[in-house]
Structures are given as C-alpha cells and as structure tokens.
Amino acid sequence: MSDSQHHNEEEQAKIRTSRALAALTIAANAQISVEDACASVVDESGDEGLDAIGITLARGEIYVVQAKASSGSPSPTEVLKFNQGIRYLLDWDWDSLGGKTQKRRGEIEAASEDDVKVIAIFSHFGAQKTDEAATKLSDKLLSEVNSSGNILDFQYQGLRENHDNRNIASGLGLPDYDLVFERWITMNDYRSEIMGVVTGDQLARMVDSFNERLFDKNIRAVLKATDTNKILDATLERSPQDFWYYNNGITIVSNSISCARTSPRTADETFKLQGLSVVNGAQTCGALGRALRENAPLEDVRVTVRVMSKEGHSEDFTKKVTRYTNTQNQVTNREFVSLDPYQQELSESLLSEQIQYSFRTGQTLDYDEHAFAFDLEEATRALACLTGVDNATRAKREIGRMWSDITANPYRELFPRNLHPATMYNAVQFRRVFDERYMASSRWMDTRSGGIIKNSTYMACALFMQKARNEKLDFSDIDLDVESWVSSKGADIYGLAAIVVELHENENPGGFPMSFFKNRQKIEEFARKVRTRFQETGS
Known part of the structure; x- marks a missing residue:
C-alpha cells in the first residue's frame, strides 16, 4: 500500500479492499499460496485494468484479474478497459502497462513461451447478472484472440463466487493428501519414510487439486517446458505402461506420515501425508497433470514415490533434501x-x-x-x-x-x-x-x-x-x-x-x-x- 499513501483514509480503504479481492481471486482460482497471491497484485494508477497477475506453471495457466470492490456489476466501460489491458499483455506491449507489471516482464515472458492459457477474471461484489453489453465486449475479445487456438478464457465472478473463493482461500496452506501405495517398503518406520509404487492417476489428481502449492518454492522453476517433460508427455501418450521403467519418480517431504491401521499392509495401503511438498519430480507431476487434462488414461501408469517425514529432523531438512535431490545432472535429448x-x-x-x-x-x-x-x-x-x-x-x-x-x-x-x-x-x-x-x-x-x-x-x-x-x-x-x-x-x-x-x-x-x-x-x-x-x- 506504500504507493497509495497520498490518498485519504477512505480512498486507501477502497484500494486495500480492491487489492485484497484481486489477491483472493488469484489464490482461489490459481490455487497458489496466500503469500504468492498477494505478491501477484499489480494494481496501481495506469495499470490498464490489470489488478493482479498469477502464474501457475503446473497447470500451464496465467491468471489476469480485474477487481471491483463495489456492489455493482461490471460496466461496459470497465470491461473495455480490462480488454485493452489483456491485449497489451498478450502483445507484450509493456510500455502501455503499469510499472508493477513491467517489473514482472521477464517472469511473464518466460511463462508465455510455453503453451499456456490466459484466464481473465473480472471479480466483483455484485449479485446481479452481468450487463449484456459488457459480456458482448468480452465475447468479442475471446472470438478475436482465440482465432488461432484456445488461448484465452474470460470469466465474471460476483458475490456468490467470491463467497466460495473466500472458503477456498482460507485453507491454502501446505496440502494434505491420502496416497494408496500398491507396494511399499521402509528403512526403519513408515512414519519416518516410505518408498513405493503409486498409480499415475492418483498423482495427476493430486497435481490438479493443489497446483503450485504442491511444489517446494525452490523447484517451481523446473515446471517450465523442457526437453525432459516433452519426453515424459510422449511416453504417457504412447506407452504409459513403460512410464515406470523410464522415470526416476518423485520425492515428497511431509510434516507427518500416518496410517489408519496400526500395522499397515504391505500392499494396497493408504497413507495420509500431512503438509506435503514435492521437492523433486516436478517435471513428472507436471506431465501427469497435463495428461489428466487431456483425458489420457493413467490407470496403467506407475510411479516410484519416496516420502520423508520432517518429524525428528532439523528445520532446514526440507531445504537440504530439495537441494541435493535437484542437483544431479540430467540426461536430455x-x-x-x-x-x-x-x-x-x-x-x-x-x-x-x-x-x-x-x-x-x-x-x-x-x-x-x-x-x-x-x-x-x-x-x-x-x-x-x-x-x-x-x-x-x-x-x-x-x-x-x-x-x-x-x-x-x-x-x-x-x-x-x-x-x-x-x-x-x-x-x-x-x-x-x-x-x-x-x-x-x-x-x-x-x-x-x-x-x-x-x-x-x-x-x-x-x-x-x-x-x-x-x-x-x-x-x-x-x-x-x-x-x-x-x-x-x-x-x-x-x-x-x-x-x-x-x-x-x-x-x-x-x-x-x-x-x-x-x-x-x-x-x-x-x-x-x-x-x-x-x-x-x-x-
């Protein structure tokens, strides 16, 4: 809020509410942490209607939000301005956008080099139906931009949707998830570590559910398109049954590992992972997530999964595991x-x-x-x-x-x-x-x-x-x-x-x-x- 100190208290309150709504919309829709969602806010004078830009490489999506904190529905003039800001962004016309967006130029251009989809959301507190003239403008933008492919989506989210967003965003910490291991072993105690085989469809649904929150911040950059994950995509498409042979699997660090049974079965057992973070294997997760979105059959895909609990380890345990499991040289094409x-x-x-x-x-x-x-x-x-x-x-x-x-x-x-x-x-x-x-x-x-x-x-x-x-x-x-x-x-x-x-x-x-x-x-x-x-x- 440092750039709004020259406004009176009433105006500052309006700006604060608008920015909070923009961050809330990003957090709930992009499924990223509250901290990252707040950092995505680019609202300022001269922003051309772009109040927040959130990037989620796991899904291959860029979220662009215009937030209106008043109770009325978006007007045609407001939508027209938002449309123009979206065009500037798609054309990389940085000089026409605000300074906060310009500072993120490198990040946005790098994400856009891949096949990403831009999801534009006009978020507001209105309860009534969106003005017909406004929707015509957004429909026209969609028709023009998508003439060479499905690049842009445009949504209106009003009071009801933002009530749902509030409930979603309130739980956006490290996720919990139940994984069923077909086979598993442990070096000491399952509550300390597990290594086993998991079906690809489970991991794909996990990626789809939690998105960027699933990955340790230290490895999010590897979610960009690379030669490696193009090979992963091809294997999943052509020979899913061979995926296990070709893939090194993933490594997860969680706050704790538990099982409903006192003595877990050696096969087809469910383990609850609380506060999990994927610290190695983001490429694998990304490929599975893409395959799920394309309705590829993943029941025959098997992945080796290592899970380690942080309990009993030093505070920097996750950081060390992340570092050492991601510094091995990879063989590419x-x-x-x-x-x-x-x-x-x-x-x-x-x-x-x-x-x-x-x-x-x-x-x-x-x-x-x-x-x-x-x-x-x-x-x-x-x-x-x-x-x-x-x-x-x-x-x-x-x-x-x-x-x-x-x-x-x-x-x-x-x-x-x-x-x-x-x-x-x-x-x-x-x-x-x-x-x-x-x-x-x-x-x-x-x-x-x-x-x-x-x-x-x-x-x-x-x-x-x-x-x-x-x-x-x-x-x-x-x-x-x-x-x-x-x-x-x-x-x-x-x-x-x-x-x-x-x-x-x-x-x-x-x-x-x-x-x-x-x-x-x-x-x-x-x-x-x-x-x-x-x-x-x-x-």
Missing part, C-alpha cells in the same frame, strides 16, 4: 547427439577452417581462438530454417524433439550424412545476419507489429533462405560472403516484414502472434500466402 559420429566429423572439418562447432554439452565457445564459433542449438535452428518452413516452425515450438532420435527424421533431415560442413556454417551465418536485419524492421512499427515480427523470425528466415537458394546462392561454399549478400537485401527484408504483418492481421486479427507462429498447420498455409505475395512484389 541433446546429450544423445554426441553419440552420432558424424557430428565429430563436422566439428573437425570446420576446425581446420578456424571455425569452432560445439555439439557436446559443457563445451565452451572460444571466440578469441577461432574466427567463428557456434553450438548445436544454433546449428539446429539454422538448419531447420534451411530445410523449410515446417522444420523451422517445429524448431521454434520444440527444439528438443529435433534431437529425440538420431537415426530418424527430423534429426536426419537436418543432419544428413552428406551435409557439407560449410552448409551448416553458412546457414548459421545467414540466420544471424537475417534475424538482425529482420528484427530491425520493427523499429518503425507499432508494438503489436513488432511482436508479430519477433514471433515470425523462423518462418521468415526459412522463406528468405529459399529465396537465396532460388538465386543460386551456394551454401556449401566455405568462402561464401553470406553477410554481404544478406545485407544487400535490406529492402527485400523490410518488404517481407511488411507483408508478414499485413497478412497476419488479415489471418489472425486480434489473435496472439506467439501461438499462431507455433501452429504448424496454420503456418504452412500462411507461409504459402506470404511467399506468393513476396514473389508478386518482384523481390
């Missing part, structure tokens, strides 16, 4: 690339030209010792663009899957056995210079157009590489002056950017550019239209 001997051949060939290509994790790029340096990730993105729009879109959406199987496509399409080392080197150069010139074209555009440019770089680069090949640019020539060629095409690059923005606003008016340019089906057709228009201009 990228590590498997080092098993491909052709990668070593590419690296050695380029090294003879004073070009460093690093394909192993942990190798440091040395720009002082080499004329040029790049790594596997940059090479993959560049070659994805060189091989076409489809692979470029795939690399933008999920680069880890480009390395998932080094014996099959898309990996072999990017790194065929006849790939010339110079082709990879020149593709990387091309993409670096093109991206710089293409992004520079947005300097003379508005914020939304700039967002379209930023999200279309992969597709645009793929189209421009195709243009270069059509003009007989030989990527396999180690002496090719890529930078000069791309730089000489400044007018063409700007023209391409203008076409992309214009056609995007025809195809996806008011929609979310980030999701649009990750949609392979939509981008295939869109790229064809852009290519046709680009050729018609004579570029």
Whole structure:
C-alpha cells in the first residue's frame, strides 16, 4: 500500500479492499499460496485494468484479474478497459502497462513461451447478472484472440463466487493428501519414510487439486517446458505402461506420515501425508497433470514415490533434501547427439577452417581462438530454417524433439550424412545476419507489429533462405560472403516484414502472434500466402 499513501483514509480503504479481492481471486482460482497471491497484485494508477497477475506453471495457466470492490456489476466501460489491458499483455506491449507489471516482464515472458492459457477474471461484489453489453465486449475479445487456438478464457465472478473463493482461500496452506501405495517398503518406520509404487492417476489428481502449492518454492522453476517433460508427455501418450521403467519418480517431504491401521499392509495401503511438498519430480507431476487434462488414461501408469517425514529432523531438512535431490545432472535429448559420429566429423572439418562447432554439452565457445564459433542449438535452428518452413516452425515450438532420435527424421533431415560442413556454417551465418536485419524492421512499427515480427523470425528466415537458394546462392561454399549478400537485401527484408504483418492481421486479427507462429498447420498455409505475395512484389 506504500504507493497509495497520498490518498485519504477512505480512498486507501477502497484500494486495500480492491487489492485484497484481486489477491483472493488469484489464490482461489490459481490455487497458489496466500503469500504468492498477494505478491501477484499489480494494481496501481495506469495499470490498464490489470489488478493482479498469477502464474501457475503446473497447470500451464496465467491468471489476469480485474477487481471491483463495489456492489455493482461490471460496466461496459470497465470491461473495455480490462480488454485493452489483456491485449497489451498478450502483445507484450509493456510500455502501455503499469510499472508493477513491467517489473514482472521477464517472469511473464518466460511463462508465455510455453503453451499456456490466459484466464481473465473480472471479480466483483455484485449479485446481479452481468450487463449484456459488457459480456458482448468480452465475447468479442475471446472470438478475436482465440482465432488461432484456445488461448484465452474470460470469466465474471460476483458475490456468490467470491463467497466460495473466500472458503477456498482460507485453507491454502501446505496440502494434505491420502496416497494408496500398491507396494511399499521402509528403512526403519513408515512414519519416518516410505518408498513405493503409486498409480499415475492418483498423482495427476493430486497435481490438479493443489497446483503450485504442491511444489517446494525452490523447484517451481523446473515446471517450465523442457526437453525432459516433452519426453515424459510422449511416453504417457504412447506407452504409459513403460512410464515406470523410464522415470526416476518423485520425492515428497511431509510434516507427518500416518496410517489408519496400526500395522499397515504391505500392499494396497493408504497413507495420509500431512503438509506435503514435492521437492523433486516436478517435471513428472507436471506431465501427469497435463495428461489428466487431456483425458489420457493413467490407470496403467506407475510411479516410484519416496516420502520423508520432517518429524525428528532439523528445520532446514526440507531445504537440504530439495537441494541435493535437484542437483544431479540430467540426461536430455541433446546429450544423445554426441553419440552420432558424424557430428565429430563436422566439428573437425570446420576446425581446420578456424571455425569452432560445439555439439557436446559443457563445451565452451572460444571466440578469441577461432574466427567463428557456434553450438548445436544454433546449428539446429539454422538448419531447420534451411530445410523449410515446417522444420523451422517445429524448431521454434520444440527444439528438443529435433534431437529425440538420431537415426530418424527430423534429426536426419537436418543432419544428413552428406551435409557439407560449410552448409551448416553458412546457414548459421545467414540466420544471424537475417534475424538482425529482420528484427530491425520493427523499429518503425507499432508494438503489436513488432511482436508479430519477433514471433515470425523462423518462418521468415526459412522463406528468405529459399529465396537465396532460388538465386543460386551456394551454401556449401566455405568462402561464401553470406553477410554481404544478406545485407544487400535490406529492402527485400523490410518488404517481407511488411507483408508478414499485413497478412497476419488479415489471418489472425486480434489473435496472439506467439501461438499462431507455433501452429504448424496454420503456418504452412500462411507461409504459402506470404511467399506468393513476396514473389508478386518482384523481390
């Protein structure tokens, strides 16, 4: 409340109530702790109707709240302002939003990079039905934003819903949960620790019930989309019965472990975990939660679960367990690339030209010792663009899957056995210079157009590489002056950017550019239209 000290007591009371309502709405709907919900409040002068923003990576959701503490229902003017604030947020137009929201820019952008859903809630104390003119405005926003996918949800929560929210939020501490172990063992006493096998559907429902509250604060960051949890998703979808073999399981620390029986059974026994926190295995929990939301059958999924009680341990026991169970190196898809001997051949060939290509994790790029340096990730993105729009879109959406199987496509399409080392080197150069010139074209555009440019770089680069090949640019020539060629095409690059923005606003008016340019089906057709228009201009 420090930013409202210049208001009189009556105004401060109104602001306090409004902010409390915003935090209450976030806590109850996002299922996050009261402390985190209060920290999510961004209400201030010039906030464009955004009073709180709550992020829950476990569910892949961003909650945006406008809170009105008076007893009337939302007016069309208030909804219109909220709509505009939501648009600013979706377009990452930070300059148009309040300072408190701007300070959370990095957090919000990082969460938005994944496939998240934005849930907008207009929370108020009105008991009457929402004004029809107001709902028409929110329905129009939904129609426009969701034109390229189910990105936005819009809700009105009045007096009745907020009574329910109050009851939900009052119990948002560390959760209690009953887990049924099919088999279990203990090192000493079940009240101290348990290790056993639990069905995936139980854990999925636990994640769905408690959301972010389930996870220790020290590991919430790993709930972001990674190569690892994309593999988990694929296993759950294609071979759920094999999940136990491939997965390391989860570790839980709870305040206490109890059982209704004095002597628990060795099979199919229920243990009550009070005040539990998942300290390792958030990726596994996230994958199970996503599978549940997609109605995937989880009855055949088995997960190894370790539970430890804090009773009898020091105050920092949870922190130590969290730290030490999350500091082991994980093997990701990228590590498997080092098993491909052709990668070593590419690296050695380029090294003879004073070009460093690093394909192993942990190798440091040395720009002082080499004329040029790049790594596997940059090479993959560049070659994805060189091989076409489809692979470029795939690399933008999920680069880890480009390395998932080094014996099959898309990996072999990017790194065929006849790939010339110079082709990879020149593709990387091309993409670096093109991206710089293409992004520079947005300097003379508005914020939304700039967002379209930023999200279309992969597709645009793929189209421009195709243009270069059509003009007989030989990527396999180690002496090719890529930078000069791309730089000489400044007018063409700007023209391409203008076409992309214009056609995007025809195809996806008011929609979310980030999701649009990750949609392979939509981008295939869109790229064809852009290519046709680009050729018609004579570029």
